[in-house]
Amino acid sequence: MFATLSDRLAETFKNLRGKGRLSEADIDATAREIRIALLEADVALPVVKDFVAAVKERARGEEVSGALNPAQQVVKIVNDELVTILGGETRRLRYAKTGPTVIMLAGLQGAGKTTLAAKLALWLKEQGKSPLLVACDLQRPNAVQQLQVNGDKVGVPVFAPEAGNGVGDPIGVARASIEEAKRKLYDVVVVDTAGRLGVDSEMMAQAVGIRDAVQPDEVLFVVDAMIGQDALTTAQAFLDGVGYDGVVLTKLDGDARGGAALSIRQVTGRPVMFASSGEKMTDFDVFHPDRMASRILD
């Protein structure tokens, strides 16, 4: 992801090399190229507009610094603005002060929730936590089994409806899982929920039901970064329908243009907290805006 954007920006910066001081025309030309690069990368228009305006303003106001030449200054400005649109600081997970921390995952079918649930559980284990995975996706055939397979892979138990008991009642399963976690002293509960191929009101109502039943400390919206601008529409629908505290980007290893990943923070006002970048359980990490910006500008 971001390969084209990286190349485009590198090209733009190359044109500034060797310049003594940037003229108004240089700044305008650079801003134009950055605008095109971002639009081609599928970044949402309002985000592009703000981004380019900020870069222009700062490039104009920049003092001639002894340490950086004008080209380097522009790179630094673009880097800073990328970090800003990506959310600035890393947003850490908030753990409950007492009792198990409840993390609920929401998102469309195929977004990567079930995979992500297990990855997150592994990461939590590595943080010294004792997680419990909860299978509340009773819609997609095999979702429960898939979570169990993934749970086994990462050595984390899965709370799932027993056949004939609670089947078809994800809210009941969710509620029971919290009791189980309290009884068996699991300290983080990760609740996987059902998605659909598109946003629909029944799915939203079910997610709301689960949310109300488990009172999550964090609701995380899981979104496939490969689906481009659709990611933003879906993000908005889940924000209105269920609400969430943070975003998890999946499939960052894909070759899509990456604009959704760059726009989602500004469009939703919610921080990206984790990123998933492959099918292996370890292809997962806390999202660091500064590292992502450096990767784009590498």
Ligand code: GDP
């Ligand atoms: P769910 O329907 O939201 O639970 O989605 P799944 O967890 O079943 O994931 C859908 C597909 O995407 C599966 O084939 C996963 O292996 C794949 N997948 C999930 N996360 C990633 C990722 O970060 N990168 C890649 N390349 N594939 C992923």
